[in-house]
């Protein structure tokens with residue numbers, strides 16, 4: 249059986265809860281992608297074109313710094329990457345994460361929570377940053393997805 253990691257970024261806690269449920273359901277390790285500078289409520293205001301998240305998401309080359317670090321990525325075969333959908337795709341800090349490790353030969357499986365949008369081109373975007381990895385298109389889950397649903401979906405990749 250493959251060794252799996254659930255790595256996630258969560259600004260307001262919804263994706264964090266889902267990630268804990270997923271890791272628990274499949275017996276995977278859990279890793280939080282922690283921004284060097286935490287996002288404040290003002291940073292997350294998508295109605296404000298000048299807010300930090302708006303500015304970051306308008307710049308495809310933006311790579312917000314991460315303070316947390318995975319000691320040994322080489323031990324994992326499958327990496328589930330969780331995040332909130334921001335502007336119909338993965339937050340820029342997920343791009344930072346994608347470029348921070350050597351994922352070649354591994355399977356990357358994006359998953360997300362959102363206010364309603366689908367996961368969009370997130371999988372394609374992540375694949376461009378992780379050459380040599382197999383990257384699934386990923387899936388959006390509702391915040392209250394059950395452990396059984398998560399397990400049934402995740403097992404296809406293990």
Ligand SMILES: Cc1cc2nc3c(=O)[nH]c(=O)nc-3n(C[C@H](O)[C@H](O)[C@H](O)COP(=O)(O)O)c2cc1C
Pocket residue numbers: 257258259260261262263264292293294301302331332333334335336337361362363364365366
């Ligand atoms: C900056 C920003 C942009 C967002 N963009 C979208 C979007 O395009 N589509 C959508 O359905 N929800 C959007 N949302 C809502 C989040 O995806 C949703 O609330 C998510 O579950 C939050 O997860 P978290 O608590 O793990 O941060 C956005 C939220 C923020 C803060």
